[in-house]
Amino acid sequence: MDRRTFLSTSTAALAAPLVSSVVPGKALALVQGAAGTGDAALNAAFDKIFTETMKDSPGYATALGVDVGELAYLHSTFDPKPFDQSRRESVAKDQASLALLRSMDPATLSPAAALNREIVMYGLEQNLVAYPKFGISSVQSPYDITQQDGIYFGIPDFLNSTHPVNNAADAEAYLSRLSDFAKLLDFETEDQRAQAARGFLAPAWALDLALGQIAKLRNQPAVSNGLVTSLADRAKAKNIPGDWAARATKIVEGDVYPALDRQVAMLNQLKPTTRPGDGATRLPNGEAIYAAALAEATTTNMTPEEVHKLGLDQVAEYTGKLDAILKTAGFTKGSVGERLAALNASPAQLYADNDEGRAALLASLNANVKQMTGLLPKAFKTMPTQPLEIRRVPVEIQDGASNGYYNPASLDGSRPAIYWINLKSTHDWPKYSLPSLTYHEGVPGHHLQISLSQTSKDIPMLRKISFFNSYLEGWALYAEQLSDEIGGYSGIENAGYLQSFLFRASRLVVDTGLNSKGWSREKAVDYMTATTGFPRPRVQREVERYCCSIGQACSYKIGHLAWLRAREKAKAILGSKFDIREFHEIIKDGAMPLTILEKRVEERARAQLA
Numbered sequence: 001m002d003r004r005t006f007l008s009t010s011t012a013a014l015a016a017p018l019v020s021s022v023v024p025g026k027a028l029a030l031v032q033g034a035a036g037t038g039d040a041a042l043n044a045a046f047d048k049i050f051t052e053t054m055k056d057s058p059g060y061a062t063a064l065g066v067d068v069g070e071l072a073y074l075h076s077t078f079d080p081k082p083f084d085q086s087r088r089e090s091v092a093k094d095q096a097s098l099a100l101l102r103s104m105d106p107a108t109l110s111p112a113a114a115l116n117r118e119i120v121m122y123g124l125e126q127n128l129v130a131y132p133k134f135g136i137s138s139v140q141s142p143y144d145i146t147q148q149d150g151i152y153f154g155i156p157d158f159l160n161s162t163h164p165v166n167n168a169a170d171a172e173a174y175l176s177r178l179s180d181f182a183k184l185l186d187f188e189t190e191d192q193r194a195q196a197a198r199g200f201l202a203p204a205w206a207l208d209l210a211l212g213q214i215a216k217l218r219n220q221p222a223v224s225n226g227l228v229t230s231l232a233d234r235a236k237a238k239n240i241p242g243d244w245a246a247r248a249t250k251i252v253e254g255d256v257y258p259a260l261d262r263q264v265a266m267l268n269q270l271k272p273t274t275r276p277g278d279g280a281t282r283l284p285n286g287e288a289i290y291a292a293a294l295a296e297a298t299t300t301n302m303t304p305e306e307v308h309k310l311g312l313d314q315v316a317e318y319t320g321k322l323d324a325i326l327k328t329a330g331f332t333k334g335s336v337g338e339r340l341a342a343l344n345a346s347p348a349q350l351y352a353d354n355d356e357g358r359a360a361l362l363a364s365l366n367a368n369v370k371q372m373t374g375l376l377p378k379a380f381k382t383m384p385t386q387p388l389e390i391r392r393v394p395v396e397i398q399d400g401a402s403n404g405y406y407n408p409a410s411l412d413g414s415r416p417a418i419y420w421i422n423l424k425s426t427h428d429w430p431k432y433s434l435p436s437l438t439y440h441e442g443v444p445g446h447h448l449q450i451s452l453s454q455t456s457k458d459i460p461m462l463r464k465i466s467f468f469n470s471y472l473e474g475w476a477l478y479a480e481q482l483s484d485e486i487g488g489y490s491g492i493e494n495a496g497y498l499q500s501f502l503f504r505a506s507r508l509v510v511d512t513g514l515n516s517k518g519w520s521r522e523k524a525v526d527y528m529t530a531t532t533g534f535p536r537p538r539v540q541r542e543v544e545r546y547c548c549s550i551g552q553a554c555s556y557k558i559g560h561l562a563w564l565r566a567r568e569k570a571k572a573i574l575g576s577k578f579d580i581r582e583f584h585e586i587i588k589d590g591a592m593p594l595t596i597l598e599k600r601v602e603e604r605a606r607a608q609l610a
Contacts, residue, residue, distance in 0.1 A: 038108030042117060045104070046462040049097045049120070053465075056090065063162050064465070065410040076173035078155070080183035083144070083191035087131045098124040115600065116463050119592045122299075123466055129292050134285060136200060139293040139551070142283060143202040144192040145267065146548040147209035147400030151184045152217060152260065156227055157394060161407070164414055165234035171244055174231050178248060181227075182255035189263045193270070199284040201274045205521070206548055207267050209400050216396045218260045222252040226396065278521040278547045279514030290515045293551030298470045298558045299593035304516035307554055311508025314557060315531060318502040325495050340499060340533025343492070349430035357426045358392065364431070365390045365421065368438040371488070376444060378486045381581045382588070384451035387416040388442055392423040399424065402545060403538065404437055406446040408454065417447055428538040433496040435489055436480045440500070445479035446472065449587050456588040463590045469552060471591045474559015477504060481560075499532060504560070506531045507553040510543060515550045562594040566601040573605040582608065 051071075054061040058074035061067040067075040101121050106114050130139045141149055159177060164170050195201065202210070222228060223245065232245035275282045280290040294304060302310075319336045326332075331339040343349060351357035369388065376383055386409040393401045401422050409417040419441040422428070429437075439445055449472065453464055480497055483489065489497050506528050513519035513527070524543045529536050546553050566586075571578045586601055 036108050036110040036113055038104055039110055039113045042101075042104055042109060042113050043460065045097075045100050046116070046120070046460050048100075050462045050465075052093055052097075053462075056086075056093070059158055059162070062164075063410065065414065075170075076176040078177055078180040078184055080180045080187060082187050083137070084194070087137060091128060091131050094124050094127045098128070112458070115589075115596075116460060119466060119590075119596060120462060122593050122596070123468075126296050129296065133292070134289055135198065136195070136289075139289050139296055141549055142200055142280070142289060143206070143548060144188055144195055144200075145210055145263075146202045146206045147213065148402070148545060148548060150210060151181065151188045152210070152214050152263070153397055153400065155181045155184065156217060157397060160226060160230040160394070161418065162410075162415065165231060165240070166238055166414070168240050168242060171231060171235050171240055171242060175244075175247055175251060178227060178231075178251045179255055182251070182259040185256070185259035185263055189259075189266050192263075193266060196270045196273065199275060201270055202548060203278055203282070203521075204271050204274050206544065207271045207274065209544070211264060211267055213397055213400055214260055214264055218257060218264070222249045222257065225252055226394075227252050227256065277518070278524075279516075279519065280550045281515065281518045287516070290550055293515075294554060296469075297551040297555040299468055299595065300470070300558060302558065304512045307508050307558070308512040308516070311505055311510075311512065311557070314505030315502060315509060318498055318505055319531075322495060322498050322502060325492075325498065329492055329495065335530070337530045337533045340495070341529075341535075342533075343432065343495065344430045344533055344535060346430070349432055351426040351429070351431070353426045358423050361423065361426055361429060361434070362390055362392070362421075364434060365419075365438050365442075368435050369442050372439060372443050372483060375483075375486045375488060376448070379444065379482060379580050380448070380584050382452055382585065384443065384448045385455065386413070386447070386451045388419060388447050389416045390419045390421065390442075393420050398422050400541075400544075403428070403541065404441050406441045406450075408450045417451070419447065422541075425535075425537065428535055430496075432492045433499060435493050436483070436497040436500040439480050439483040439488055440476045443479075444482055445476035448479070449475045452587045453590050456590065458588050459590040466591045468591045468593055470555040470559035470562070470594050471597060472559075473556040474561075474563050474594070475587075477501070477556050477560035478563040481564075499534075501557075501560075503528075503532045503534065504557040507542075507546070508557055511546045511551065511553045514543070514546055521547060559594060562598060566598045569598065570601050570605040573602065574609055577609065578605075 054064075054066055054071055054074065056079070058067065058077050058079050061071055061074045098121060101117055101124070104117065106117065109117060130136050134142075136142050137144075143149060145152075155177075159174060159181075163174055163177065165174060192201070201207075217225070217227075228245055228248040231248050235242065235244045280286040280293070283289055290304065294307065295301060298307075322336050322340070326336065326339045326343070329343075331343055333339070334342070351361045369390070373383075392398075401420075403422045405420050407418045407420070409415060419438070421437070421441075441447070453459075456464065477500075480500055484494070484497055509531075510519070510524045510528050514521070514524050521540075521543055524546070525536065525540050528534070528543060529539045532539070534542075542553075567583060570583055583601075586597075586604060589600060592600065
């Protein structure tokens with residue numbers, strides 16, 4: 001699951017509650033147990049923090065569907081401002097929010113409210129690391145512009161997939177935001193110059209990839225640019241009168257393209273000055289930044305060396321399991337990685353690398369979702385209700401985008417959840433590997449978990465938009481294993497499920513290798529290709545992602561192991577009373593750090609036993 005954060009604009013992929021009312025304060029009631037004397041004040045504080053978050057992130061408000069009523073003005077803006085100003089303002093507000101929550105005596109709170117306070121405070125404390133300590137926006141994403149980060153990358157996708165065009169007001173808001181896009185580009189260009197002077201400029205190859213993607217956005221007549229056609233086509237489909245294409249074309253030609261040209265000139269000028277190396281070791285204070293990124297991504301205190309060793313151990317474990325399965329399937333020659341590579345290249349496993357093949361691949365993913373939906377009652381009491389669509393990653397950004405990711409549905413149901421898959425080459429996706437991906441991104445993975453959190457009656461809205469990567473990605477990897485337990489795989493698909501785990505284990509090795517041990521991009525690609533058997537182009541995109549989004553790749557396997565420990569603990573406490581369907585109701589408690597998750601599972605199990 002790739003959750004993009006658009007600085008000063010949107011964290012559009014964060015989990016959003018799906019409720020009938022979109023007024024923030026209406027969704028803050030805590031219903032778990034008797035209320036404490038301080039619960040009302042805590043709810044009011046949560047309400048205030050939520051509203052301020054929306055005001056600071058208009059694109060996020062649109063993604064959630066709360067840009068209505070008193071927040072309706074957010075619908076037509078990205079609130080463009082200098083990046084450093086935005087950072088300073090965010091830090092000040094987070095510090096004030098944290099002080100407010102710390103001033104509340106936890107002894108006056110109900111257990112549910114105390115848990116919510118603890119989790120929100122944890123998130124605010126994490127927010128106060130990147131800029132105060134290192135002068136950057138994010139310890140996990142230390143560069144403004146890369147092949148997968150930047151205004152050029154995020155805003156066009158947001159305007160096309162998230163900003164609605166249902167009426168004339170929406171269309172006018174689109175045009176207003178299109179103008180803001182140009183302003184944000186210039187603010188980003190200015191900030192990248194300043195950050196480059198401090199040593200925070202992406203590797204040259206990442207800048208080349210970014211420049212290539214910017215060229216795809218820029219080097220076409222404005223009238224045929226997706227920024228124009230997205231508005232014009234959707235307005236036409238809704239019979240909205242107006243010369244939307246002409247007006248959008250004027251903005252793209254007069255404002256957006258010149259801003260892109262200025263950014264391209266800046267990147268070309270700065271590229272020769274970028275530092276050598278690929279991972280975080282090339283950064284000023286890189287060791288400390290990577291340690292902070294790892295802590296943020298995993299919500300643990302594991303050191304890079306501990307993560308690296310865990311990865312090696314996990315690689316050995318899954319390599320052994322795959323060895324047996326591949327031999328049974330008739331793949332007996334060479335290493336496990338070489339045999340997986342042979343399986344990947346088998347014509348029987350490949351869709352045609354053309355439009356017909358891509359359509360057939362997408363149809364197979366939808367069939368997997370339908371199959372798994374029928375199996376869910378074996379393991380879940382509550383089912384997701386939000387619709388899920390499966391789409392290919394837009395061609396314009398597929399060179400730098402992740403291989404697969406998930407965006408939740410909007411609050412009001414006007415936009416479905418979307419599971420994106422990168423189909424630059426269908427040969428990156430042999431058939432046996434696809435079910436595990438779908439169970440990860442769809443059900444019972446991200447779609448089920450986030451949907452149940454969205455509709456939970458047990459947590460306040462501020463908790464519903466909490467984002468802890470190790471919890472979410474750990475759950476999605478756990479979901480791949482659970483799918484095996486309830487009958488989701490058949491035949492050689494079991495190798496796909498175990499290869500997925502081998503891939504996530506190798507990420508622990510590669511991410512720490514790149515960002516702590518000074519591995520080169522080539523060494524990392526060689527290791528991961530040999531270990532997992534994935535096609536080299538796909539592995540290279542992955543490794544390039546770890547160079548620019550440091551630490552995040554470690555959250556999957558560490559989170560998965562935490563979910564397994566929590567389940568085993570619940571089983572040990574409950575014995576014969578353990579019910580897997582009841583265990584999974586923990587999802588309704590919302591995302592939380594792993595240490596709190598394990599404590600919360602134990603509390604629930606003991607309460608159930610009592």
